[in-house]
Amino acid sequence: MARADGHRQIVDLLLPGDFCGFTAGDEYDCTVDAIVEGTVVAGYPRRRVEMLADQDPQLAREIREVTLGAMSRLQAQLLIVGRITAVEKVGSFLLEMAARMSEGPSGLVLLPISRYDIADYLALSVETVSRSLTDLKHRGVIVLSGTRCVKIVDQDALRSERDRSLACAHHRWAH
Amino acid sequence: MARADGHRQIVDLLLPGDFCGFTAGDEYDCTVDAIVEGTVVAGYPRRRVEMLADQDPQLAREIREVTLGAMSRLQAQLLIVGRITAVEKVGSFLLEMAARMSEGPSGLVLLPISRYDIADYLALSVETVSRSLTDLKHRGVIVLSGTRCVKIVDQDALRSERDRSLACAHHRWAH
DNA sequence: CGACATATTGAAGGGCTTCAAGCTACGTGG
């Protein structure tokens, strides 16, 4: 979503095969930017999907699953954007990319978006993203090959850093 | 969600009649705190809901609607938490409360949660929430009666402030 | 009333943003 002050907030990051979140209103109030060349964005009219879903329980079930996945991403995103520090945000982002991209051998990750997009995704400034990456590099946690290729050397360091600040108390509530 | 460092991030704020977001995993990884006395939290087992939804298109449709509403709240929350300043966050919160609570006459709002909860909801510190409120008070935008009762005097000021920083470019994408 | 949680207010410090200047990578045209 673009904002009047020139800032954006990237609400969701979709990789091939992912589905976009829907909005509750009648109007689409988001924009979709296709980054990867050859991306096909398929939009389905609300009303027709509703009708089809009414008749096809299987489709309805898939819609629920897809939507829940989007909600999970949103909630995780909210945690990241809300509290933790810049370096931890960038670290979490790298981990997420490593998990969601078909990761090559030995933690090699090709970043699908630019620093500017990462900044908008994490609610940071470009400069801070850059600084965080060089910080991680200097600490030997990652290795940068070019600007888009990141090798995660010490995945445990990222993971423990993230978990330290994101760890939820695992409760359950009875039915 | 509680975190190891003592911070929380309140993911969603439910008022009477609202439904909670679901998570995609098998485990519940959130906690539900009931604030209002007499609150009844109804939990439905995942599997059974799925079965019922398969057989009842009407129920399935309602589930979709409820979930989309939750997603909308999450997206709005992401925008607020992500970028804007403390005063704007608090202002947006007041507007949201005024809109979602059955608002009394002349913009009188009874805050359903404490400053601490507001702070966690907006990803701020308690002190900053308090300062923002007194700032709004001094500027004559609101009047505080006790700690939980807020009268919104200049709703337009809040609204324009929020819209200035949250305004999205309204695009549509064809099908 | 006293005790405790909740709110407010002050002061110091830190992390992020902003502005500004190089730097790198890449494509285009000479």
Place this chain on the structure above:
DNA sequence: CCACGTAGCTTGAAGCCCTTCAATATGTCG
């Protein structure tokens, strides 16, 4: 092929907003 221009990235310095710590105030319940 190389020069050049632009977009993306990095790095530095100054400033601001928020956080943190600390103290006081308010209000709530025994």
